[in-house]
Amino acid sequence: MRCHYHDLGLCHSCTLIDQPYALQLASKVEGVRGLLAAARPDLQGIQWLDPVSGPEVGFRNKAKMVVAGTVAEPTLGILNPVGRGVDLRDCPLYPPAVNAALEQVARFVQDLRLLPYDVPKSRGELKHVLLTVSPRNELMLRFVLRSQRQLDRIRENLPHLESELPDLRVVSVNVQPEHKAVLEGPTEIVLTKQESLLMEVNGIPLHLRPRSFFQTNTQVAAALYRRAASWAEDIAADSVLDLYCGVGGFALHLAGAGREVVGVEVSEEAVAAATRSARELGLPDRGVGSARFEVGDATAWGEHTGDDDAGGRDPFQHGEPGRLVVVNPPRRGLGEELSHRLETSMATDLIYSSCNAKTMARDLKRMPSWHPVEAQLLDMFPHTGHYEVAMRLARVS
Secondary structure, eight states: OOOHHHHTTSOOOOTTTTSOHHHHHHHHHHHHHHHHHHHOGGGGGOEEOOOBOOOSSSOBSEEEEEEEEOSSSEEEEEEOTTSOEEEOTTOTTSOHHHHHHHHHHHHHHHHHTOOBOBTTTTBOSEEEEEEEEOTTSOEEEEEEESSSTTHHHHHHHHHHHHHHOTTEEEEEEEEOOSOSSOSOOSEEEEOSSOOOEEEEETTEEEEEOTTOOOOSBHHHHHHHHHHHHHHHHHHTOSEEEEESOTTTHHHHHHOBTTBEEEEEESOHHHHHHHHHHHHHTTOOSSSTTOEEEEESOTTTTTOSTTOGGGTSSOTTTSOOTTEEEEEOOOTTOSHHHHHHHHHTSOOOEEEEEESOHHHHHHHHHTOTTEEEEEEEEEOSSTTSSOOEEEEEEEEOO
């Protein structure tokens, strides 16, 4: 991939862009295998499936743009080392629908004279523009503001923006008043009647709300969910516990086929979205072939009595035969507590999806009774050192 921003020295985000893509992919596989094998010698003999890759350009479904510059000439992109804006509206990582929409959004910001936030001077209003595109090229737009002062102006002029962007479905304002390196704040105000963006993946309707997490590469995410579903078929598990379930990507791909699936996620917004998807798919919330979702901390869920799924018992200690656990933690990994609970659980099978092989290796070292069966690297982030790795493990008898 060639990028004029990189060639001009304006952006250095794609750290591997000068390497041929085949070399990038091979290096990631080798690096991940080495990290995991160093932590667990038995991982040296694991079967590695062929890595999954997608397009080298236009693959990112979400643009997280810092707004800088001036009222007359706002920039949407990143900040340089001295805090000045670098405009990246034409970044080749984004599909054409995003590039075109960013042009309209920049014009909207300019027309409304929304004052970009000046990081060095700690003043201004508009901090970020967050734009997400669905497989149908429908859009969700979020304005991150320092306060609600410009909220009414954005609301009043929104019909004009919608006329310029007919695929715009969801618009919201997020309020982040603090001067620190945090992308968004706790307050979200949805300005449109529609509150979620439909991200259909492998025929599964996933509803993405403004503050919900979703994999940044839809095509590779679809392959990841198919891989998990294939493993679940091989395992023939009749019950699934999906921790860190998000909007239900793994859980809904594993639901049905006689399985009872429970998803756990700390975000109420994500749980509401996953529940909506399950009902649209006609899945009941109890019994064979069901899918239900609970708000809770994945690390401690079910640890105390009173959880319905376990009949008032810890589901890790009283799991049914054939229990499959799926975990997809953030970069920090499972941590010592959850690793220990999985190690001492009655679960028979485990699917671990990770974006950080270092924390994954640390977690697996804490779980010696889990035997690795297969693994696969999925390249969610071409031209960078980032990736997703999925592994199937089985309990050592």
